[in-house]
Amino acid sequence: MNHHNTILQAMTETGMIPVFNHKDIEVSKSVLASAYKAGVRVFEFTNREENAFEVFKALKIYSEQFEGLYLGIGTIFSAADAQRFIFAGADFIVSPALIPEVAHFCNMKGMLWVPGCATVSEVFQAKSFGAKLVKAFPGNLLGAGFIKAVKSIMPDVRMMPTGGVEPTKENLSTWFESGVHCVGMGSQLFDKNVIAAKKFDELESKIKVALSVISDIRA
Template identity: 80%
Template sequence: MNQHNTILQAMTDSGMIPVFNHKDIEVSKSVLAAAYKAGVRVFEFTNREENAFEIFKALKIYSEEFEGMYLGIGTIFTAADAQRFIFAGADFIVSPALIPEVANFCTMKGMLWVPGCATVTEVFQAKTLGAQLVKAFPGNLLGAGFIKAVKSIMPDMKMMPTGGVEPTRTNLSEWFGSGVHCVGMGSQLFFKKVIESGQYEILQEKISATLTLIKSIRS
């Protein structure tokens, strides 16, 4: 099994990718550790803070302690940024949009890349460029109906909604019922107050409960 398939399988197994960013390395390490202990094996850090590259580099080194953990970078808009983060050890690249230069660069480097798409045309273009997984973004605006529509005409395309995915039975049942490969979850999972107060056990419990909920919905 190649690296792409291994990561895609890890995404399938947990069903949920945490999407997180923070300008403090110690906070980022604690969040990553809590997610791993809860059962997460694929984690997306996003390139949003000014020091995101430095934080990611340190986080990647720290993540080597966690066996079977894949750490990707999100919010990538240029091939130059993709190159920097691949050099820093990113396991996969995620973009909020469909960006051909990022797609082509990652393909050339043999790197799994996940483009953000919001129309059937974009999903088809992503498929043409070789995408194996597409991020339906923003998920809360597109809804589960969009996933169903895409899957009806491109059944082999793996879809991951990100943005507005909630850790509730109702919301997750709707998404998984529409045929998603996995879901991306950010602000709904990482409450600022919990992180600011360093209550990482509460965070771990919440992530664990969400993973358990997804497992029960799928079965």
């Protein structure tokens, strides 16, 4: 369980978890390296492409060189998928929904799992299953008001909005002022054109800026 606290602590410290998927292993490695160099310590790869498992396995081996980096897998809908990716070395499991079989399986394996919730009932249920962190998804539809409302009745619940979170001072301020534990950031951070052009230095700078905006907001 201490392992969970270490990952949760790393999530708090950086405040932002990149959410990324790509079918090319080399591109994925370069993106992971850029994120790490920018200061990211918790990274979520998502199980969306046909070959996501192969890419994740390669990425996990590659990630061993980065000290203090936790690599998790997202878009997990079944205990069977959770099992495959845990076997491949995933540090945590993220789902877009609250899925009891995934919750129970991860609890049994002592694995940190993060369910996607969009209602107070789901957050309560996640909490009763033992979730240490809840993903508010889709973030842009729920908004910071949802986080505030949940925190007002369940103040101990850690929330991570994902989906439509933007790397701007205005958007991030709204989220952090509502009491989030951290934010997940995908398409807003990973410009497809920048990645297609392999401008990894540009990507690194963009991630660095997002992290420093968060750190400024918190100060």
